Amino acid sequence: MAHKLTLNLDVFSPLPLYLQIASQVKIAIENDRLSPGEKLPSIRDFAKQLQLSQSTIREAIDKLVEWKLVVARPGSGNYVARQTNESGDKSAQASELTENAAPANSENGDNESSFSLQTFVGVLHDLDPQLPWSHEARAQNSCFNEHPFHPWWNTELPYDFRSGESSFDFMQGQRWERIISAWTSKLSSLPQGYSNAAGLPELRRCISGWLNKTRNLQCSPENLLITTGAQQCRDLIAQITTNEGSRVVVEEPASITDILAYETRGARLIHIEQDRDGILTERLNEVQADLMHVISTANFPTGATLSAERRNKLLDWAAANQTLVVEDAYGAGFHYANTEATLYQLAQQRDLSDFVIYHGSFSQPFMPALRIGFALLPARLRHSYFRTKWIADRHPSIISQTLLLELFQEGFFEDHFLKLTAAATQRRKHLLKELTKWPPDLVRFDDVRAGFHQAVWFAQSQRIDDLLVFERAMAAGVGVIPISPYFLKEKKRHGILLNFLRLSESDITEGCKRLLSIVRSCTQSLEN
């Protein structure tokens, strides 16, 4: 008897996709929705039906074979085992997945089962009530449940507009190989033992020099601290600045990563909307806050660049209220119009530098594997930072730090960054060219002025659900970031965010082509 089964896959689950597939097939077998001896689709067909890679399916089948639920007959295919062996099964993972595969009527007459895919955006979790969770653990869990959109990307897609990682071939060739081999051979002569909590002094000097040169920040290596990626910056900054009940202004919409660090520590969030020029600073006059988190260069997810006028207004307000401003340098260095002075720089000119923290990353888009970020911290916070960093993880890994140092010293980093920004300019142009072909009554967008994401808003009249677009796009091999989940208050706007660093021009064209038809299909489905 042939079946058509729907697998419910949570693409944001910590469980790998292959394990989710294996677990759900297991449940289907145990509930007799798949019969003993029934043939599973070939790995190729299986992958095609689910729009996933063959290697994911292969891993899932391997797991099922390991659990003795499926028998692989070389040359013939994979079959549901005749007798399922419970004793060989140690899959408690299956119990995690409460969404069971539901049988569907099958109209195809062949003897193979087939599978279709339904993706989920986040699954709610409960904390085990028997365990003595801290306030922070409880806050963390309820935040995650409240905003069940936390994209740890689980799948690889052929047309992926999601990741901030670039796909350029700059990190290869003889020069790159020479640097890598010079770096690794130096590692063997490094002194062993713990290093500085603030990072290697030489690297701090390189980074501050580069920031001074390219961003005109006028920072000194003394107040530059190296962290384990930008995420740790956010986390540690929140830890040393926030109290239970602190009032924290955040942009609306905003990335959950930017917010959770404050919210899990009991802060009260004040969401202020943005338009194409960034956060609406006139609204600030109505509020008082202890801290404000702002992405000034290229907002995530709106892509907006904070205008010069608003930068000054924001600082006026911060000075009047003694509010600490955390300036997230996401997207800095990638500019397609005038470069505005950073808040950090403006604050220095106005003798307000005690009120601004500036932080950024070398991971995205340069090299995610590095896990290196940096923060410029006012002197009054530095001492607390060092101890907090020491409690958190002692110091950034010497392995990543020495690689970045080598890249700086050999001039590779600067060259690479220039190439990256030049390529970004090209690809942004290409993406915009593609997008202008889209019907104006369907979407609306402002050419992004900085960064590497282009936001595309759906016309409200079309009532397009961006999560539906996201799911359908994924099934068609296209990765996009839906924007509505980033609106944390009631009024959500729908749109998608497209990263233009990762795909080649021809892939951008093809990706956009597929996307357009998906977006169209989503309007129709609502009208019907």
Added chain:
Amino acid sequence: MPLYEQLARELRKLIASGELKSGEQLPSVQSISAQLNISVSTVRQSFSQLTADGWLSSQQGSRAKVSLKLPATGPAPKCIEEETNSLSFLDLENTEGKIDGRSKPNRWTKRMQSVFEGTPFYARYDETVEIDFRAGKAPTEALSGTAWQNALTRWSARCIDIPRGHNNPAGMPELRKRIAKWIYQQRNIECDEENIFIVSGAQQARNLIARLFVDEGTSVAFEDPGSNFAKLSFQSYGAKIRPISVDGSGIIPTELTESNEAAPSLLYLTPSAQFPTGSVLSKSRRTQIADWAKANEVIIVEDDNNCEFTYESRQSSAVFSYAPKHCIYIGTFSQLLDPAWRIAFLLVPERMRDVFFRSKWLADRCTSPLVQTLLLELIETGFLKRHLKKSQSLCEERRAALLAEISGMPKHLVNFTPTKGGLNQAIWLPASTNDIEVFQNCFELGLGVLPMSPYFLRQPAPPGILLSFSGVSHAKIADGVKRLQTVLGAAHGT
């Protein structure tokens, strides 16, 4: 002084003396490099240092110029190395409050500040000594030579392709699989690799645990004496530390099982190599503690630091194996390899897995894949296993050498039991001794040791000193013990 610094110094002199004037354009990097016959990157490096320090201004794509606004001359600018040395972890010894009066430190900062200040810490790590018994890490010799060079070369081939790929917060699946296998072979722990998390050092493991389970007033049972660093991690989040005595067989379980107090939320243990006493938790106590934890819903934090180094008897099974639903296991490669890499792993009960996953994601997204592949390479190729053997035999030898030397010391001055696990030998001193004075006096003689009394939670603490023998060569061990005897002899008038 490195070449680039010499060049920077000379240029600075030229600018300070006015030979190079504000706004003046410097020759190109290439021409300086050619003239002085040094590499382009060296010139670049000195330029970026001068730019960072405010002597030069360089715009992208154009040649560097002397700054219009030169840094104030006068007192020499503070050297960043000096500053960071005092600001690194070594600064823990400096307990002076540094928060200035004008700013309002947040609650976390204030609590951490008072916790740090309440923790006596004597090590003088920022000073080097001739004979150093303070290090507490595996012999550095084992991580050198051609085998190590070859391992790095193989890994570098891997790194050439590394910059791609998704970052799983829990770590690379291949590495987690390898670690599951490693702890099965080494520690006889059976586990699901999905419950393993790669973290940035054992300290991050402790920090994640403290964040998830410790609030103001949470009771945490802790070995007395025990590791100050581990204690700080819990106290910073508000833990109330409950001391549990340690004897030659590890912590004394009856202090938990027969106590009238309510059971603590967490119990922190270093069962394989108790720090600092070097005792190993006996098998019967392991089962006793596991049963008690299960009955009282206590979470055991098993820090299995130095489990590779046990002497005289075979390793016992990990406490985790007796209470897999109630135990969080921390494994680290720091002591064995290099702590500066920052890599360790956590094994958590399944019921905690999702929460740890999210917490790790919030803390730093994931541990650097560069470091992960290095460890993977070392495990896959069998390097780690060979390295472990080499380190173990070096430690055995050094332990024996140290024991032979201290056995020769006058019995009225020292008292010790040979260490059963770890890299340290504890030596107890006569009750009237001030071990902090001994530590300071040893330092005067070029000998680095650690005083024992600061590790005790309850006072008065018995005086003693801790000698980490793993990093000290034979010849130095003998010399060091001689110096120690001189100091102790002086303290007790012999």
